[in-house]
Amino acid sequence: MPEIEEAIRPTADVAKDHVRAVYVAMLRARLLESKLSSLYKAGKIVGGVYLGKGQEAVSASLGASLIQGRDIFAALIRDQAGRTAFGEPLIDCTRTYLGSVLGPMKGRDGNIHRGRPRDGMPAMISHLGAQVSLVAGMLMARRLKGILPGTVGATCVGDGATSTGAFHEGLNVAAVEKLPMVVVVANNQFAYSTPTERQYACDDLLDRAKGYGVGGHGVDGTDLLACVSTIGRAVRLAREGHGPQLVVARLLRLVGHGEHDDGSYVPDTLRAGALGRDCLEVGQAQLVEGGYATAEELERWRTDAAEEVQAAVAQAQQEPAPDPWTEVWEACSVKLSTEGL
Amino acid sequence: MPEIEEAIRPTADVAKDHVRAVYVAMLRARLLESKLSSLYKAGKIVGGVYLGKGQEAVSASLGASLIQGRDIFAALIRDQAGRTAFGEPLIDCTRTYLGSVLGPMKGRDGNIHRGRPRDGMPAMISHLGAQVSLVAGMLMARRLKGILPGTVGATCVGDGATSTGAFHEGLNVAAVEKLPMVVVVANNQFAYSTPTERQYACDDLLDRAKGYGVGGHGVDGTDLLACVSTIGRAVRLAREGHGPQLVVARLLRLVGHGEHDDGSYVPDTLRAGALGRDCLEVGQAQLVEGGYATAEELERWRTDAAEEVQAAVAQAQQEPAPDPWTEVWEACSVKLSTEGL
Amino acid sequence: MSVTYVDAILEAQETLLRDDPRVFLYGQDIGKFGGAFKATKGLAEKFPGRVLDSPISEDAMMGLAVGAAIEGMRPIVEMQFADFSSIGFNQIINQAATHYYRTGVPVPLTVRLPSGGTPGSGPFHSQSMEAIYAHYPGLVVVTPATVSDAYHMLIDAVKLDDPVIYCEHKFLYRWLKSNRINGDGLPIGKARITRPGKHATVVTYSAMVHEAVRAAERLKEESGWEIEVVDLRSVKPLDIDTVLASVARTGRLLALGEAFPWGGVTAEVVARVCADGFHLLDAPPRRLNARDTPVPYHPKLWAAHRPTPESICLALRELLAF
C-alpha cells in the first residue's frame, strides 16, 4: 500500500496544511456548537444537545487523519469537530438538531445519532461501546471483499464507555482479526457526573493496550500539535497493517454532559489545571507561534465559520419537520406481509 | 484482620498439611471424574459431562486456600477439584450427574451448574463470565453488612471466558470497589475447539491485570507446588486488603471439552509438551520427593478416594429421580396470584 | 404542597433506606449527582455508603445485585434508561429470574427502569421493556401509573423476596402530581378500576392509563359513553380476575399499550380474556399499541407513533359500534 502511505505521511508541507485543516474543523465545530447551545437555551432544539467543547483537538485530529470516501469514522457523542474534519457538512448537524425532515435521519433519530453509513459514517446507537465491534465488522467486510489493506476504521469513546462489555468484546475481536482500526478514548475525567475513580482502577487506561495486544498511544488532548501527531501516527500504524491502535487522550469536558447539565460536579481545581486548558486557545497560539497561520487568517477563518454556521442554521430552520401522515412507518426494507407484522 | 492472616499464612507445618490436602482433593476429584466418564459412556448420566482433568492443581489450590463457611467459591466448568478442596461433599456431584432429586438442584439443573449459594458456593449459569460480577456482589453485600474484611470471593474462568463482556465488566467493578476477590484464569489453550490465537491477541492474559488495576500472578498450572504457593499468595493478598487478584495459570485440558468430544483438535505437540503434563503425576512426584507424603500414604489416599467415589455413586444411583407430579412448578418464592402469571 | 411521580420514587427509596438496613442503591450517577432524573437526590448524603455510583456496566450492575441479594441484601438498581437494561438482560433473565427455581434461594432485588417515550428522546431513550421481562418465569414486572402507586409499589417491590422489574414512566415524572401519597392498599398483582364505566373496558397500564382516561372523558362528553379504565398496575402477575369482572360488566375490551405491537401486554390480555371470558364479550376484542417501528425522535413522529386520546377514541368508537 505504498501510495496510501505517501498520501498521509506528513511531509513538512502536508503537515502544515493538515494542521491548518484540523484547526479550521475545530473552529467550525466550536462555533456551530455554541450556536446549538444558544438555540437549546432558546428552546429551538428538538431533544437534547451534547457538545464536544474542549475535545475538538482530539476529535478533529482523528477526523482529519481519515480519508473520506475510503475510511470509516464512527463518530460518538462529542465528535462534532471530527465529523467536520472528516467532511460531514454542517447542514447534516443543524438539520438533525433542528428537526428538519431533510436531515440524514429524516427526524427518525436525532442529534449525535446521525450518520451516513454508506459514506463511512455509521449512525451511532446510544448504547456505549456498541460501535467498536460495528466498525470491526465494516472492516471485516472490506477484508472479505479484498479491499483491505487501504482502509482505516476509527471510533471514539469516553472513559465511561471503557467499562462496557461491548468495548471490551469489540476491541478484543478487532485485535484478534488484526484489523486496521483506531479507537480513541477521550478521557475527559467524567462519565456524566461519575469521576474516573468510580469508573476504573488502573493508573492509566493506556495500560489496557497491552492486554488487548494492540498499539497504545497517550496524548495530552488539550495540545493540538500533540494530538495531530499522535493520532496521525496511530492512524498511520493501523493503515500500515500494525493492527488496532488505542489512543488515550487526557482532557476535560468544558461543558456539561448535555446542555441540560451545568457540570457543577467538576471541581474547580481540575478546571483551573492543565487538563482544563481550552484546546482551541492552545491551538490558536500554537498556530501563530509555529507559523502555521497568521492572525489575519485566523480571523478570516472565524468569520467564514460564523457565516457558514449562520447559514446552516438558517437553512435548516426553514425546512419542514417530518410529517406523520406521509411518514413511511416501516422498520423493514422488504414488505413480507400486508400488515408488516 | 490479624487472626485471619494467621489462619492461612503457611507455617512450615500448615504448608505441609495444606499441600497434602490439595493433593487429596485433586485425587478424589480425578477418581470421581473418571468414574463419571465411565458412567457417561455407559449411558447412565443425565445430560453432558464436563471434566477438569489436567486442571486439578489449579482448582484445588484455589479451593483449599479458601475457608468454607466464610469465603465464597464460584466454581466453574472444570472445578471438581476446587469444589472438593473447598468442602463440597462428593455426593452433591454424583446426585446431580445421576439425576437424584436429593441433589442440591433437585433435578432442576445439572452437572457443573450445581451450587449451594447459602454456603458460599453460587450455582453457576452457563453464560460465561457472568459469575464474576455475582461474586463481586456477594462481597459487596458483606462489606455493606460490615463483615468485610475477613472474606475472600473467588471464581475460575477459562481463556475463552476472558473474551466476554461480563468478565470485563465484572473484574472492572471488583477493581473499582477494591473487593477481596480472586479470579483465576485457567488458560488451557482452548475454548471448546477454539485455540487462544482466535481468542485474544495479547502475549499473555496476565498483561490484562495492569489494565484493570489488579494484582497479577502467573503460574504453571501443571506444577502443584507452584499452584499452591502462587494461588495461596493471591488469596492472601486479596484477604489482606490488596484488592482483586488475577491469576493466570497455563495448562492444557487433558480431556475433551465434554465427554462427547474427543478433543482431537488439540495438536499432539502440545499434548507432548510441558503444558501437557498431568498435574496429578507431577504433584505425586513432588509430594514424595518433597517429603510431603510417603508412597504408602499416597496409596491409601487412592484406595480411600476410590471407595468414597464408589459409595457416592452407589448412593446416588439408588435415589429417586424428580417426580413431575410432585414437583413444585414455581419460579417465584412468593405466590402473588393464583395462577402464577 | 404537591408530590410528583418522581418525588414519590425518591421518597420511597428514602423510606426503604431508612427502615431497612438491607437496602442499598446502585446505578450510574445516582450518588452525589442524584441520578439522571433526580430520583435519588440527596440520598447519598443521607445514607453514606449505601447509594453507590456504578461504572457503565449494566451487565455487572445486575450481576452484582444478584450476588448481593443472594447474601440477603435488598439492592435497588437504577438503569439510567430502561433501554440500557438490554445490556443487563442476560443477568436479569438468566441469573436473577432462574435463581429461586434452580437453587431454592430467592433473589430479592429491584430494577428501576425509566421507561417509555417522551418527545425528542428517540429510539434508545424511549423503550418500554415490560413485555420482554414479563415473558420470563421468575420475574415480577410492575408498571405504576399513579403517584401513590409509584411510592407504594416500589416499597412493595423491595419487600418482595423475588426480583422485581419496576417500570417507571419518564413522561409521568414531573407531569404527574398528587396532593399526597395516599395508598389504597392494593398489593402487587392486583389491578385497579381507575374509572368506572359500563359500555367498554380499556385495559392498560403506566402512562397510557392517563391517555385512556382522557379518551374516556372525551367520549363521555361527546357521546355519553361510559368507558371503564382498568389499570393493570403489574403486568406480571396479571390480575385477570379484575379484568374479567370488568369485561363481564361492559362486554367490550380494548387492550391498550405504548409498547411495540407484536406480542406484549395487550396480546396477553386479549388472549387471556378470550380464553377465560369468551362468553363475556359482545364484540371482538381490540388492541391498540405503538406502531411497528423504532420510537422516532421527532416529537411530531413520536406523537403519531404511540396511542393518543384521538386514536384511543377512534378504536373505542369502532369497538362500541360493533
Next chain:
Amino acid sequence: MSVTYVDAILEAQETLLRDDPRVFLYGQDIGKFGGAFKATKGLAEKFPGRVLDSPISEDAMMGLAVGAAIEGMRPIVEMQFADFSSIGFNQIINQAATHYYRTGVPVPLTVRLPSGGTPGSGPFHSQSMEAIYAHYPGLVVVTPATVSDAYHMLIDAVKLDDPVIYCEHKFLYRWLKSNRINGDGLPIGKARITRPGKHATVVTYSAMVHEAVRAAERLKEESGWEIEVVDLRSVKPLDIDTVLASVARTGRLLALGEAFPWGGVTAEVVARVCADGFHLLDAPPRRLNARDTPVPYHPKLWAAHRPTPESICLALRELLAF
C-alpha cells in the same frame, strides 16, 4: 439416502457460500471443528477465509455482523445456543433492528439460534427466544419445522435484505429426516397447513408442529376427530390470513408453543384471531405453552414442562367438548 434437519442447514449454508460471495459465517467453533452441532462441518475447508471462528463475544459477534451487513455482506452468525444470544441481545434489537428505519440502509444478516429443549439440557441450553425478538420492529423471525423448510428458509433468510432471526430446533437436528429437500415454494411470511382437518385448528411452529401432528393422529384414531395443524413457519411476520382461513373451517383454535407462557407467539396468535376472526370461533380459543418455570434439566421434569402429545390431546378434547 436421507437428509436430516441439521444436514439441511449445513447444505443451505454450503449453497449460500457457493452462490453468493457476500455470504460468510461467523461463530464459535464453526471453523475446522464444524460447530457444536456440526451445522458447518467441512465448510471452513471448502470456503477458506469465509467461515470464521469467533471469540466468546456474542455482543461483538452481532456488532461485527451488523457492520459487515451495512457494507453489503451477508453474514450468517451461529449462536452456539439460542440462550447465549442474550449477550448479543442489545446489538440485535438496538443496532440491527433499528438500522433500516433510522438510516434507510438495510442490514441483511441472519442469526442462527439453536433453540428449544432437549432432554438433559437444562435452563441455559433449551430456550426458545422467538417471541423476544419478534417483539422488535425491524426483525424477521423464522422457525422452520421441516427439513425442507430448514433448507429453503435459511436460503430465503440470507437473501432477505433485513435481519432475520432463524430459530432452528435442536430436537429436530438429527431426529427429523427426509428423503430429499423438496420445497413447496412457500416464502417467508406464509404459513402452511401441515395436516388438514375440520374440527379444530392447532396453530403452532417449530418442533411443536410434530407434537401437534402426533396428537392429531391420536385423536383421529381414538375418536375420529379431524384436527388441522397450521405451521406458522415464520412468527414475524405472522401469516394471520392462513390462520384465519383455517379457523373459519374449523371454528376452534388451539395456539401451541414450547416457550414460556406469558406473552409470546401463542398470545399473539390468539389475540389476532380474536380481533380479526372473532365471529369464526365456535369455542373460546385455547393456549398451550411450557410451564412458567425455567426449563428443567432432568428429562422427567423436562418432559412435563413442555407440551406433549398427551397434554395437547387433553387441551384439544376440552376444546372440542365446548
